[in-house]
Amino acid sequence: MRKFLYVFLLGIGSVFQASGQQRCATVEYQKQHNPQYSIQDIQFENWISKQHVAPRIKSFDTEGSRAATYVIPVVFHVIHNGEAPGTGTNIPDAQLISQINVLNKDFRRLNTDAGQTPPEFLSVAGNLDIEFVLAKQDPEGLATTGIERVQGTKTGWTLADNLEFKSLSYWPSQDYLNIWVINFQDPSNFIGYAQFPESGLPGLENSSSDPLTDGVVLNYRDVGSIDDGPFDLEPQFNKGRTATHEIGHFFGLRHIWGDVSSCSGTYYVSDTPPQSSETTGCPSHPQVSCSNNKMFQNYLDYTNDACMNLFTKGQVSRMEIILQNSPRRASLTTSLGSQDPAPVANDLGLREILNPGTTSCGGTIAPSLEVRNYGTNAINTARIQFKVNGVVQEVKDVALSLNPLDIASINFNAINLPSPSSTTISFEILLTNGVADGKASDNIITHISEVPVVASIPFFEFFDTTPADWVIQNPDQRTTWTNVSAPNGVTGNKAMYINFYDYEEKGVVDRLLTPVVNLDGATAALLRFDYSHANFPSSTLIDGLKVLIVNDCNPDLSAGIEVFNKFGSALATSTTTANAFTPSSASQWKTETISLNPFIGSGNLQVVFVGQNGNGNNLFLDNVFVFAGDLTDAALKEIKSPSPVVNKNNLTPVIRMRNEGSIPITEVKVETKINGIVTGTKPFTNLTLQTGEDLELTLDPIVLNNGTNEITFTLLEPNGSVDEAPSNNSLTRKVVVNLFNETIPVRQNFNVSFQDQWTIVSQGQMLNWELTTTNKGTSLVYRAFSNTSKTDEAWLVSPVLDFSKSIKASLFFDVSYALSPKGTERLKLLSSIDGGNTFTQTHFDQSGNQFSSGSSTAAWIPVSDPDWREQFINLNSLTGEQNVRLAFVAINDNGNNLYLDDIELFNDDNPSPPETTDLYSVYTTSFDQIKITFNLTEKETSRLQIYNTMGQVVLDNLLADNLNQTYTIDMSNQRAGIYILRLQVANRIESTKVFITR
Ligand SMILES: [Zn+2]
Incomplete structure (x- = not known):
């Protein structure tokens, strides 16, 4: 169902594309990045309905006569293509400043076009006492323009790139309204979107909205107003109202039509009239929808910038509820970002704990710390306290020589971190230049330092449970590696997996880290693991698995060395499926062996399995083996x-x-x-x-x-x-020599003896294709229901077939199979062009419900035609070949029985060839043609003669290898009239009259 929704959204996007630029992708963004979208929407609205707007008093205004202004510090991240500042995508400062001006007018209803609000809406027009300011101090407290310029890693971006461009430049979203200005080239032609303010609200703590992506995205040609300068703007979006609209979303507003194409769409604001859909362009007022005049002048509609001019009072109070209660919105109003830096005399600040990091391999560690002089005085001394798990470890008086903004690192006495351990490391400045430090907010820094387990070598991990001594890194705190049942040759086998199938946030990674291993001194070493994955049938939903070797427990995994990297079809170990994939047997896994010789002597190592989500299908990992020493294993x-x-x-x-x-x-x-x-x-x-x-x-x-x-x-x-692992040294195959050959067309319905020509051979010790009786008479069955030897293969192989006289060729066969909860069979059709010596082409490869007719918990027996499915295979790739062999291969999973019948090869590639239940049928499909479709029980040579009414022979042909063909006879050179067809078929001579009319 979920996948259906996704395709549906894509469909909408492509409809939009035809109608030019689209205002807003906020709804698409929320859906793509939040699988619980609709549920959380309801929770959010329930929450908001219980809130009320609190009266606000300026803390320093004793009269209390005026509400305090919400001040919002804004940082623009201009992600450009390397142009000089002020040109191209690297838009000028003036354009960004213009945008701030637009916001301050629009939200406060100081916009010069406020007078164009229709009189009937004036009573509900609202103003929000808010002020947007370009950030004045950066996250470190230093002076800033509030404008960051970064050259992008792509020249154009789409919604799917959200995480990628936002991670190029980001300021903490609890303190700044991040606005990314990009060259937005989404296929749906959107020009902006916002992240909704749901995260962290009571009842919505687990909401997926990520602080690292929180903010607003604007296309670079839709920023600022033409009223403030000759900027390069899109004509219909040239007054900066893309940002007004998106920041409306950022403060919790929905589209005015409720995002539903009906009059019942809920907008959750009472003073906007209902309307059934968005308004585009710039219509004249009034426009009627849902028996009301539309408020298409509202900033939350889709009209052109020049035709928007109001928020309503209801919208304003909804924004106020968010500004007062939503954690990452309320914190903006108290952020220091909107204030000028206020350096004090003596201000040493703690920037970063350098050592130990958030992870380390432990042992003897020399702690170190980076400090910076944020004050106006030079700093010569400092007293810094170092605590381990809350207990004072050391108080150090440090001699320094730091001018303002200088940076220094400070070392402390070594500590020992055992393996494994989890230790809280903290530092605090007690004195600066011998006096109390002038600014307390940057005087304490703390983090937790993890030391993983050290494993002895060799080690095996079979994942019977999630191993306690491995580390799972789940940066987005959503779907990640979990332990599940996954058949892989051992009864009750379990493995680690990531449910990519239901994981919509494309591009995110989840990592699984082994304990620490040390290969030093070994003569050789290897890593071996099993993986299993099936692709989802989509060219855009592509998952990946990478394996990195990380040195020294470095928390920066980008420093790891990649030893394995497979995506999409290269990663697949089973057939593509639209269903959620779970391997059904060992045959759907692959084993990878990787030399670790390059890492001998590199000290402490961890192997990191990185799953990269493409929202395709599930990824499984099993049987991780790290070995050191010489291992000979062919x-x-x-x-x-x-x-x-x-x-x-x-x-x-x-x-x-x-x-x-x-x-x-x-x-x-x-x-x-x-x-x-x-x-x-x-x-x-x-x-x-x-x-x-x-x-x-x-x-x-x-x-x-x-x-x-x-x-x-x-x-x-x-x-x-x-050989130290001899169990994988031998393979046995049963090989049948069968020299029988024939020319296509060929029919095989198993109703008469066939085993001289066709060959049945099983590679397992168990069951094989057998003859049985069904509603089709005699059919072939593979009794997988009772075959416990999983991965057995049963082959049904054709005689050597001569395709050399064929220009076109195709194959029909009937298959009957029912899904069983016990297992999933697979059926393949292979071909050989060297008489069966090697089978090189795969024409059909499906499993389970791809070819099943139903499901059954009992042993499956087809009883009627709907229990069968007819399959068509184009075999044009084999025409001209003289030594073709076809093989139907059933692969057992002890699921349910699989039946084959009515295999028929045609000298044609028509997927719906003419059919007749008689020996032959003669008919005309145009004025100039006679068609004859044959349906003989056995191949034979027929003779076809056509006479005109004068008794003259118009045509006399021998039809060799005649079986199921349809012959077309061109009569365009003959006169209209009556003709007699004389056919010698199956030892009978029959005549038919045909009328040719023009
Ligand atoms: Zn919108």
């Missing part, structure tokens, strides 16, 4: 050739091996065994196969018997010694 990963069914007795096998050990593999032997007898051992030398790398090995030719052969390949003596 793994046989795949028999590339021969496949289970081949068309010759003499062939050359090809296998693929991987180095899953910690040291390079330089040599290996491969033993080939056929039907229990060793037929050869081939040595390979002078290899340089590094950890994690694959290598294809071509073996000596072998000779197979007709019928079924069992072939086993075994890797022996890697590097001339013993």
